Amino acid sequence: MSDYAAQALRGSKLAGAKLIRFLEDDDPRGVEGLKLLFPHTGRAYILGITGPAGAGKSTLIDRVVSVLRTRKLKVGVIAIDPSSPFSGGAVLGDRIRMQRHAGDEGVFVRSMATRGRLGGLARTTNETALVLDAMGYEVIVVETVGVGQDELEIAELAHTTAVICVPGLGDDIQAIKAGILEIGEVFAVNKADQAGADETVTQLLGMLGMRGHTERGWRPPVIKTCAMKDEGLVAFVDACMAHRKYLSESGRLKQRVLARDLHLFKELVKQMVYEKIFATPSAGGEELRTLMEDVQLRKIDPRSAAEQAVRGIHCGTMP
Amino acid sequence: MSDYAAQALRGSKLAGAKLIRFLEDDDPRGVEGLKLLFPHTGRAYILGITGPAGAGKSTLIDRVVSVLRTRKLKVGVIAIDPSSPFSGGAVLGDRIRMQRHAGDEGVFVRSMATRGRLGGLARTTNETALVLDAMGYEVIVVETVGVGQDELEIAELAHTTAVICVPGLGDDIQAIKAGILEIGEVFAVNKADQAGADETVTQLLGMLGMRGHTERGWRPPVIKTCAMKDEGLVAFVDACMAHRKYLSESGRLKQRVLARDLHLFKELVKQMVYEKIFATPSAGGEELRTLMEDVQLRKIDPRSAAEQAVRGIHCGTMP
Numbered sequence: 154m155s156d157y158a159a160q161a162l163r164g165s166k167l168a169g170a171k172l173i174r175f176l177e178d179d180d181p182r183g184v185e186g187l188k189l190l191f192p193h194t195g196r197a198y199i200l201g202i203t204g205p206a207g208a209g210k211s212t213l214i215d216r217v218v219s220v221l222r223t224r225k226l227k228v229g230v231i232a233i234d235p236s237s238p239f240s241g242g243a244v245l246g247d248r249i250r251m252q253r254h255a256g257d258e259g260v261f262v263r264s265m266a267t268r269g270r271l272g273g274l275a276r277t278t279n280e281t282a283l284v285l286d287a288m289g290y291e292v293i294v295v296e297t298v299g300v301g302q303d304e305l306e307i308a309e310l311a312h313t314t315a316v317i318c319v320p321g322l323g324d325d326i327q328a329i330k331a332g333i334l335e336i337g338e339v340f341a342v343n344k345a346d347q348a349g350a351d352e353t354v355t356q357l358l359g360m361l362g363m364r365g366h367t368e369r370g371w372r373p374p375v376i377k378t379c380a381m382k383d384e385g386l387v388a389f390v391d392a393c394m395a396h397r398k399y400l401s402e403s404g405r406l407k408q409r410v411l412a413r414d415l416h417l418f419k420e421l422v423k424q425m426v427y428e429k430i431f432a433t434p435s436a437g438g439e440e441l442r443t444l445m446e447d448v449q450l451r452k453i454d455p456r457s458a459a460e461q462a463v464r465g466i467h468c469g470t471m472p
Numbered sequence: 473m474s475d476y477a478a479q480a481l482r483g484s485k486l487a488g489a490k491l492i493r494f495l496e497d498d499d500p501r502g503v504e505g506l507k508l509l510f511p512h513t514g515r516a517y518i519l520g521i522t523g524p525a526g527a528g529k530s531t532l533i534d535r536v537v538s539v540l541r542t543r544k545l546k547v548g549v550i551a552i553d554p555s556s557p558f559s560g561g562a563v564l565g566d567r568i569r570m571q572r573h574a575g576d577e578g579v580f581v582r583s584m585a586t587r588g589r590l591g592g593l594a595r596t597t598n599e600t601a602l603v604l605d606a607m608g609y610e611v612i613v614v615e616t617v618g619v620g621q622d623e624l625e626i627a628e629l630a631h632t633t634a635v636i637c638v639p640g641l642g643d644d645i646q647a648i649k650a651g652i653l654e655i656g657e658v659f660a661v662n663k664a665d666q667a668g669a670d671e672t673v674t675q676l677l678g679m680l681g682m683r684g685h686t687e688r689g690w691r692p693p694v695i696k697t698c699a700m701k702d703e704g705l706v707a708f709v710d711a712c713m714a715h716r717k718y719l720s721e722s723g724r725l726k727q728r729v730l731a732r733d734l735h736l737f738k739e740l741v742k743q744m745v746y747e748k749i750f751a752t753p754s755a756g757g758e759e760l761r762t763l764m765e766d767v768q769l770r771k772i773d774p775r776s777a778a779e780q781a782v783r784g785i786h787c788g789t790m791p
Contacts, residue, residue: 176775184775184776184779187773187775187776188772188773188776190773191770191772191773191776194773195770279774280775283773410770411768411770414767414768414770414773414774415764415767415768415774417774417775418763418764418767418774418777418778418781419746419750421774421775421778421779422746422749422750422760422778422781422782422785423742423743423745423746424742425778425779425782426742426745426746426749426782426785427738427741427742427745427746429782429785430741430745431738431741441741444737445734445737448733448734448737449730449733449734451510451514451729451730451733453507453510454506454507454509454510454513454602454733455598455733455734455736455737455740456495456503456506456599456736456740457503457506457507457510458737459737459740459741459744460503460740460744462737462741463741463744463745463748466741466745466748
């Protein structure tokens with residue numbers, strides 16, 4: 154058995170971190186370890202926390218971790234940084250913020266960036282969550298920023314998606330544009346000591362009332378919090394846990410896990426098949442090469458060229 | 473010749489909008505039209521404008537359009553809305569904002585959302601830009617929000633990426649996290665009538681000085697603007713045009729167009745091959761079906777399953 158996997162299962166953060174890095178880097182030791190860890194997954198509760206920059210997500214998460222620790226729950230935190238196309242790296246911000254939990258054996262913080270060849274943030278986040286799950290972290294908090302395609306996929310990974318707003322949000326058409334209303338299952342109005350907090354709660358409740366997509370049996374609650382002053386966090390955590398209970402009792406929790414696994418499988422197949430085709434000049438054949446040249450000469454538009462290329466590519470099991 | 477394409481080439485906005493819709497919806501009339509339009513593309517200058525929510529991008533773009541119109545340039549605007557996973561639609565915000573240009577024959581505004589089966593926002597934005605280009609729009613302004621993977625791909629589509637900041641940004645670690653510094657070729661500090669504008673300019677210049685990625689021969693300028701008061705917009709447009717000149721004279725403009733077309737081609741091939749594999753149960757073969765079932769039963773982790781599946785799939789030209 155892989156040493157790293159065995160050590161991670163016994164709780165070694167160092168071994169867990171190594172495995173996560175291998176998975177990010179597409180080092181074969183990563184998938185080897187994941188195979189061994191996988192039977193131990195499926196137990197963790199994954200809480201996604203999202204919201205606009207400046208809403209105070211990191212401070213709130215820091216306090217949420219404290220609340221969960223007082224309940225003796227082991228907590229993993231996955232902080233998503235938008236990848237920089239140049240540095241490719243996560244910055245230190247989240248690690249700095251989370252430092253007061255650094256000495257706590259029951260907390261594991263990991264910053265992510267898009268890495269590796271096999272797809273983006275959603276894949277690495279998913280696999281990191283699996284590793285933390287196997288290591289016995291009972292709640293995994295995933296922090297995302299913004300509402301890009303990556304974030305929507307990560308929202309699908311979470312069992313509960315909590316959206317953090319701030320007072321004044323309701324006035325701004327950006328709030329509606331952001332599309333975050335639709336994905337939230339629990340809402341927090343953070344910085345609730347600022348003017349307009351109650352109005353924002355009212356506006357949110359109003360907008361949520363109009364939302365046609367509320368799952369039957371669950372009405373998203375709106376909680377006032379002030380993370381800096383340590384206020385409202387217990388109510389917020391309770392609201393998330395209530396949603397978990399709802400999912401579990403309605404059978405939706407299991408559904409979500411299975412849908413997520415299948416989605417990840419298909420995405421990986423897509424990427425790997427793509428690489429097979431373009432990996433060697435011969436794989437795609439003469440026609441593919443010619444078409445790529447034609448695209449480069451602007452003789453043909455990319456979509457028409459792709460349609461022609463795919464007609465010529467045979468895909469299926471070996472005869 | 474497709475009626476829509478012919479009419480679009482003669483400048484019909486209605487026909488252009490139809491073609492864009494067909495491309496979004498993967499209606500075959502879209503790609504048919506694109507094929508006819510493609511020889512007429514490659515002339516437009518594509519200006520990407522990005523920055524955090526609340527930076528005043530939409531107002532700034534509205535004013536930029538006015539400046540470009542006084543220069544007798546035809547302008548297309550593509551406003552990206554983060555897609556809502558539920559509504560799938562763009563909201564009206566940008567259209568409302570841009571209404572004062574609505575009666576101007578030389579301005580075409582289009583709001584986008586992720587649509588269609590063939591990939592996300594980057595693909596539809598790219599193809600929409602091609603349609604506008606063929607229709608004779610000389611400058612195409614692409615507005616994005618946030619810095620997700622989609623936005624980075626859209627930044628690659630643009631010839632110049634302008635980043636809109638606001639005073640106070642420099643104090644915030646979010647600014648660095650956001651990763652937008654690396655992609656900017658022109659910077660605007662908007663709302664420059666607010667306190668701290670000069671400090672923000674200084675901080676930005678300092679951070680840009682540290683940035684190791686400045687292309688040789690181009691130093692990103694930082695322009696103070698106040699879009700609401702119509703100040704600084706001429707200088708901003710001039711800075712963008714100077715970057716265009718730099719790209720064109722250094723040969724980088726052509727490079728970017730070609731790299732973009734090839735990237736789009738490969739992405740489309742990836743998506744189409746994927747669909748071929750999963751479209752019919754027989755395409756992927758018995759093994760693929762079994763693996764999908766095993767994933768659903770959580771007998772195997774998604775990555776190991778994908779690796780096994782791809783080993784069994786033959787991809788290449790028909791013998």
